[in-house]
Amino acid sequence: MAAVKPLLETHGLxxxxxxxxxxxxxxxxxxxxxxxxxxxxxxxxxxxxxxxICGRVAPTDGRVVFDGKDISLMPAHKRVRAGIAYTFxxxxxxxxxxxxxNVALAVQRQLIDDHERGLSSxxxxxxxxxxLQKVGLGDHADKVAGxxxxxxxxxxxxxxxxxxxxxxxxxxxxxxxxxxxxxxNFIALVRQIGEEATVLLIEHNMDVxxxxxxxxxxxxxxxxxxxxxxxEIRANQAVQQAYLGG
Amino acid sequence: MTRLTPSTKSIALHVxxxxxLLALNFLLPEYHRGVFARVLVLAVFAMGYNLAxxxxxxxxxxxxxxxxxxxxxxxxxxYHLEWSVWPAFGAGLAAGVVVALAVGFLALRTTGVAFxxxxxxxxxxxxxxxxxxxTYTRGEEGLVLPQETRVLGFPGGVLDLSxxxxxxxxxxxxxxxxxxxILFLVRAPYGRSLIAIRENEERMRMxxxxxxxxxxxxxxxxxxxxxxxxxxxAVLFGxxxxxxxxxxxxxxxxxxxxxxxxxxxxxxxxxxxFMFYVIDTASxxxxxxxxxxxxxxxxxxxxxPKGIIGxxxxxxxxxxx
Numbered sequence: 041m042a043a044v045k046p047l048l049e050t051h052g053l054x055x056x057x058x059x060x061x062x063x064x065x066x067x068x069x070x071x072x073x074x075x076x077x078x079x080x081x082x083x084x085x086x087x088x089x090x091x092x093i094c095g096r097v098a099p100t101d102g103r104v105v106f107d108g109k110d111i112s113l114m115p116a117h118k119r120v121r122a123g124i125a126y127t128f129x130x131x132x133x134x135x136x137x138x139x140x141x142n143v144a145l146a147v148q149r150q151l152i153d154d155h156e157r158g159l160s161s162x163x164x165x166x167x168x169x170x171x172l173q174k175v176g177l178g179d180h181a182d183k184v185a186g187x188x189x190x191x192x193x194x195x196x197x198x199x200x201x202x203x204x205x206x207x208x209x210x211x212x213x214x215x216x217x218x219x220x221x222x223x224x225n226f227i228a229l230v231r232q233i234g235e236e237a238t239v240l241l242i243e244h245n246m247d248v249x250x251x252x253x254x255x256x257x258x259x260x261x262x263x264x265x266x267x268x269x270x271x272e273i274r275a276n277q278a279v280q281q282a283y284l285g286g
Numbered sequence: 287m288t289r290l291t292p293s294t295k296s297i298a299l300h301v302x303x304x305x306x307l308l309a310l311n312f313l314l315p316e317y318h319r320g321v322f323a324r325v326l327v328l329a330v331f332a333m334g335y336n337l338a339x340x341x342x343x344x345x346x347x348x349x350x351x352x353x354x355x356x357x358x359x360x361x362x363x364x365y366h367l368e369w370s371v372w373p374a375f376g377a378g379l380a381a382g383v384v385v386a387l388a389v390g391f392l393a394l395r396t397t398g399v400a401f402x403x404x405x406x407x408x409x410x411x412x413x414x415x416x417x418x419x420x421t422y423t424r425g426e427e428g429l430v431l432p433q434e435t436r437v438l439g440f441p442g443g444v445l446d447l448s449x450x451x452x453x454x455x456x457x458x459x460x461x462x463x464x465x466x467x468i469l470f471l472v473r474a475p476y477g478r479s480l481i482a483i484r485e486n487e488e489r490m491r492m493x494x495x496x497x498x499x500x501x502x503x504x505x506x507x508x509x510x511x512x513x514x515x516x517x518x519x520a521v522l523f524g525x526x527x528x529x530x531x532x533x534x535x536x537x538x539x540x541x542x543x544x545x546x547x548x549x550x551x552x553x554x555x556x557x558x559x560f561m562f563y564v565i566d567t568a569s570x571x572x573x574x575x576x577x578x579x580x581x582x583x584x585x586x587x588x589x590x591p592k593g594i595i596g597x598x599x600x601x602x603x604x605x606x607x
Contacts, residue, residue, distance in 0.1 A: 094492070120494035132489045134482055145482050148475050149494045159475060204494060 045108075047072040047208060047238050048093065053102035054262075055088055062088040064262035065102065070208075075234040077241045077253035081282060085262040086242045087129060090210050093240075094126040095119045107207070121153055125206035127197045129213045129242075135186030139177055139196055142185050143168045146203035171203040172196075175229060191222040195229075202233065209233060210240045215248050227251050250274075258282065292605035293473075299606075300469055303552065304462045311454045319454055321566065325559050326457040327518050328538075330464045332546070332554030334511030335539035340548035341472060342504040343484030344394075347402045347536050348409030351389070352509040354416065354531035355381040356516025361526030362422060364436075365429050371438045371447070375517045382513020383506055385412070390505035394498060406536070413531040428527025436521050453522050460518050461555075464511055469551050471507070472607055480504055481549070512539075545586055547593030551607045556594050560586075 048070040055063045063085045070076055078086050091097040093104055095116030103112045111119055120126075134142050147167040151159040172178050175195040180188060185196060194214060201209050211230070215223050223245065230252055233239060243249050249256060249270070256273045258266045266276045273279055290298075307326070314322060331353050338344045359381030363369040369377065393404040417425045438445040438456070445452050471477045483490050483497055491497050520526050529535075538561075539554075546557025564582050568575035590597040599606040 096488075096492070115496075117491050117494050117496045120492060126492050128489070128492070132486060134485050134489065136485060137482070141478070145478065145490070146493045148478070152475075200493065 045072060046070055047107060048240075049105040050093070051103045051105070053089070053092055053104060054100055055092055055097060056100045061262045063092060063099075066259075066262075066264055068257065068264065070238060070240065072207075072238055073234075074254050075230070075239040075241065075252055077243055077249045077256045078259060079243065079246075079249055079256060080259035080265070084259040086259050087212055088262075089259065090126070090212060090240060090242060094124050094210055096126070120204060120206075121149075123205075123207035124210065125201040125204045125208070126210045127201045127212060127214060129216070131190070131193045131197055133185045133193050133196050133200070135184070137185055138182050139172060139185050139188065139192075139199075140168050140181040142196055143171045143199050143203050146200045147171065150204050167203060171199045174202055174232070175199040176225065191218050194218060195226075198229070198233075206237055208238045208240060210242075212242045213244060214241070215243065215245050223248060295605055296469070296607045300465060300551065303555075304458070304465070307458050307461070308455075311451060311458070316450065319450055321562060322559075323450070323454040323457045323522065325555075325562050326454075326461040327515055327522060328542075328562075329555040329558045330461055330518070331512050331515035332539045332542040332558050333464055333468050333551075334508045334515065336543045336548060336550075336554050337468065337471070337480075337511065338504055338508035339540065340543055340550070340553070341477065341484065342480045342501060344501065344505065345398075345402055345540075346393075346405040346505075347533075347540070348389070348393075348405030348407075348412075349508070349512055349539055350531050350533065350535035351409040351412035352382050352386055352512035353516040353519075353535060353539075354412060355385040355509070356513030356518075357520045357526050357530050358416065358423065358516075359513065360517035361429055361431060361520040364431055364521070365526070366422065368435070371436065371521050375514075375521060378517025378520070379510060379513050382509045382516070386506045386509025386513075387502075390502045390509070394501050394505065406533070409531070409533070409536050413528065413533070416528040416531050423526070423528065426528045428525055428529070431520065431524040431526065433524070436524055438521075447522050448524065457518065457522060460514060464514065465551065465555075467511075469607060472551065476500075476503075484549075544593055545583070545590075547590075547596030547599070550593070550595040550599060553593050553595040560594065 046069045050066055050068040053063060053066045054061065066089060080086050088097060092099050095114060099112060103110055106122060106124065144164055147164055148159065151163055169181065172181055175198050177192060177195055177199060180192060185193065188196065198214065215226055218226060227248060230239060241252065253270055255268060256270055257264055258273060258279050260282050265282055266273060266279050310322060311319065335349050338346055356378035359378035360374040363374045363377045389408045393401055393408065396404050416423050433448050436447040438447055447453055447456060479495060479500055483500055487497055542557035542561055543554055545560055546555065547553030564579055565575060568578035572578065592600055595606065
């Protein structure tokens with residue numbers, strides 16, 4: 041296997057809430073281009089772990105290194121501009137704005153930094169429509185986000201992440217509450233995204249994990265329990281115990 | 287027939303409002319022209335407040351300090367340093383920006399109720415300072431700016447700001463400039479970001495926006511407009527007193543904006559005008575005019591829950607900015 045430079049690394053990353061070690065000294069490495077899933081029982085620290093990566097939560101100890109640079113002290117909005125996009129576990133779209141305006145806010149931010157293209161209303165429309173079409177919401181651009189179905193709101197959430205043109209896209213339980221047919225489309229979508237970006241996925245639905253992940257990390261009680269290819273994880277005794285309590 | 291786009295319609299409406307106000311200078315009886323001049327200046331105060339409260343969602347209870355910073359910035363330099371009106375007006379604006387920058391920098395570390403209390407406290411400090419330095423401000427009694435200091439120099443002549451018609455037109459000019467600035471601002475990408483921050487701050491942060499810097503900019507612009515109103519008030523009406531720094535002048539713009547419609551461009555004008563005439567009319571009939579005002583406000587809340595313009599926009603004219 042070729043030595044691929046990791047896009048993201050964490051060294052001894054930890055976060056305590058009072059006496060609780062939500063994330064406990066995690067060493068983690070994610071090569072560029074990989075689609076990686078994090079699984080684990082509820083309360084294992086998965087969301088806290090990715091929140092430490094994207095900067096929503098400050099670490100109590102350890103370091104986060106993105107693209108060779110230590111970003112442990114960088115505020116969240118700068119990490120987003122450095123290329124880390126996060127989609128929320130609980131759908132967090134702008135309910136009063138149209139689907140297009142939601143995406144436009146992401147595009148606008150991205151274009152402000154992109155001095156070549158610059159912020160013009162044409163570029164805004166172009167990229168906004170493009171992001172909506174990628175997730176299959178092209179026909180819903182003018183609908184108010186709050187009136188979209190739950191599944192569509194989740195897709196809109198992903199479109200906002202995509203519009204940022206991230207190098208690392210973090211999806212926090214993206215298929216929660218989606219119907220089976222929606223999940224199928226979603227798998228196809230993430231596969232497509234995975235061709236251009238590195239994807240870090242928190243997911244409970246094992247079918248989705250097995251279909252998408254190139255590698256899997258299993259977390260339990262704030263620590264990494266196991267890491268490996270899907271087949272290895274499936275065969276892992278410790279993982280089976282954690283999940284089945286066997 | 288070509289259909290007008292929302293953007294042309296809204297620009298036409300705003301130009302129309304300014305032209306109507308211009309015509310009123312020649313049509314209104316003397317007393318009402320005086321009231322309107324005052325309303326136009328204070329509507330600028332309300333528009334500045336609306337930028338922070340309506341568009342950005344920052345419920346400040348201390349905006350009197352920005353108005354008073356402009357008022358004293360202009361008034362004190364004219365009274366004590368014998369500055370002419372232009373530089374004094376500039377001093378008022380600068381004072382507003384400096385106060386807004388300092389207060390915003392500290393107060394924006396808090397949100398919600400804490401933000402209300404912190405802004406209220408800062409405004410109270412400012413108010414007490416105007417009383418403490420009574421040697422210069424003459425406190426509640428205030429300073430009256432002599433008529434000969436209130437002239438606006440132009441290349442080729444001077445304007446006497448105590449003349450009713452000049453005063454009205456200068457007030458209208460300031461109003462029109464600020465209205466145009468606000469209209470431009472809220473339709474620009476920056477304005478959309480402010481509204482989005484109001485709606486969902488955490489999401490904006492995770493879209494890469496520096497929420498603190500955006501809010502601070504909103505407070506500074508808001509402070510600038512409020513200070514412009516205060517400085518104009520000093521030079522147009524010739525009186526500078528502590529009363530304008532007191533708590534009621536922090537509550538009034540909130541009231542005007544709520545009655546007229548928060549996060550609408552014309553709401554602050556309508557709200558200020560409406561409240562002025564309700565109080566004016568009620569107090570000419572009864573000494574218990576605050577009771578009438580209270581009843582009218584209850585009526586407004588019942589029938590116009592989002593303020594007058596806000597409700598018009600919601601029910602009939604969705605294109606209103």
